[in-house]
Amino acid sequence: MQQARKLANGFRYRYQPRKGPFDTDIGSKLPESYRKFFAEWKSTDRKPVHYVNKEGRFKLNEHGRVVPVINMPILDKETKEQHLGIWGGEAVVEGYRLPAHRYETVVPEYWVPRLLDQIVYSEILDKYLNVAVTQRTVDLINEHYGFDKYLLSTPACDLNSLLACKIKKKLLVALYDKTLYPDDPTKQETIYNKYKQYLENYSRDDLEWYGLSLPEAQEKCVALEREAMERSKVPLKVTFRKELLEELKQFKLDGKLDAPDEKKESFIKKFNPFAKVD
Numbered sequence: 001m002q003q004a005r006k007l008a009n010g011f012r013y014r015y016q017p018r019k020g021p022f023d024t025d026i027g028s029k030l031p032e033s034y035r036k037f038f039a040e041w042k043s044t045d046r047k048p049v050h051y052v053n054k055e056g057r058f059k060l061n062e063h064g065r066v067v068p069v070i071n072m073p074i075l076d077k078e079t080k081e082q083h084l085g086i087w088g089g090e091a092v093v094e095g096y097r098l099p100a101h102r103y104e105t106v107v108p109e110y111w112v113p114r115l116l117d118q119i120v121y122s123e124i125l126d127k128y129l130n131v132a133v134t135q136r137t138v139d140l141i142n143e144h145y146g147f148d149k150y151l152l153s154t155p156a157c158d159l160n161s162l163l164a165c166k167i168k169k170k171l172l173v174a175l176y177d178k179t180l181y182p183d184d185p186t187k188q189e190t191i192y193n194k195y196k197q198y199l200e201n202y203s204r205d206d207l208e209w210y211g212l213s214l215p216e217a218q219e220k221c222v223a224l225e226r227e228a229m230e231r232s233k234v235p236l237k238v239t240f241r242k243e244l245l246e247e248l249k250q251f252k253l254d255g256k257l258d259a260p261d262e263k264k265e266s267f268i269k270k271f272n273p274f275a276k277v278d
Contacts, residue, residue, distance in 0.1 A: 026218045029225070034209035034217045041156040041165070049089045049136070050074040077110070083162040085132030087113055088140050091160060120147040124171045124180050124191060131163070152198040156211075165211035173207050175199055 021027050022035065051074050061067050076091035093111040113134045120129050123146060144150040151159070151168040159165060174180045175195055181188040202210070209217060 021214055026221060027214075029221050030217055031205070031209065031221075033203070033206045034212065036206060037156065037210050037212070038214070038217075044155060044157040046157045046160070047089065048073065049091075050076065050093055082160065085115065086137050086159070086161050086164045086167075087115075087132075087134045088137035089158050089160050090134050090136055122148055122167070122171070124148050124174050124195060126181065129167070148195065152195060162211065162213055169207060169211040171195075172199065172202055172210065176202075176204060176207060 021038065022030060053071050054069050056069050058066050059069050074093060074095075077094045079092050082091050090113040092113075095109060095111070097107050097109045099106055113136075115132045115134060116138070118131065118133050118138065120131060120133070120141065121127075122129060140154075141147050141150045144153060148171055151164060152171060156165050156168075159168070175192060176199055178188065178192060180191055209220075212220065
């Protein structure tokens with residue numbers, strides 16, 4: 001009986017915490033700047049897009065009873081295509097179609113947003129961009145009175161697109177380095193003063209890591225480590241030359257480095273057939 005209990009305790013399920021993106025060997029080396037962007041992108045609560053967020057804590061149901069208000073977010077399915085366009089926070093929704101009667105089989109279904117091929121204008125970059133957007137994206141751009149203002153004032157979690165985050169990074173870098181409109185200083189100052197308030201929460205190091213996915217950030221971290229190792233490598237001849245110079249300098253200070261003996265030189269010259277005869 002005791003042996004059976006020991007076996008049961010041995011096979012008992014033990015909880016193991018799930019490793020996060022920064023618990024791995026490479027993830028632990030990622031800088032704080034990328035962790036800040038990752039928290040804005042993945043850990044911040046998103047605004048409801050596919051459902052209506054109900055306010056309050058309690059409500060009356062159809063029977064007149066007081067029931068708690070439950071806001072259950074609809075989980076979307078992340079796809080590669082959503083990172084190739086700017087969908088305004090929309091995504092593919094996975095669910096089930098309600099049966100017409102109780103004997104009908106429940107069928108899984110995907111709801112895909114309708115995409116539009118539109119051209120948007122960036123005032124900071126002074127470029128026209130052809131991107132795949134949704135009608136919600138067009139409405140949000142109109143609400144913010146411009147494409148640049150929409151990207152700069154929207155957090156990464158609500159953009160929900162790596163393409164949008166990368167364009168936002170270019171806008172912030174252009175503002176930070178003042179590389180916009182290099183041939184027109186007057187317009188450069190006007191556009192900079194219009195959007196400079198969006199630089200308050202970012203440093204130059206933050207912008208270097210902004211808009212990168214986790215694999216891209218890991219590759220960049222590995223590349224930076226490799227470059228640092230290459231710069232730290234010194235050829236052996238340089239090391240040996242430095243050590244020899246240090247030894248000669250020390251011998252000279254200690255007086256161990258004597259002047260050459262003239263007798264020895266004259267003795268060696270006797271056996272040198274190429275020596276000049278005085």
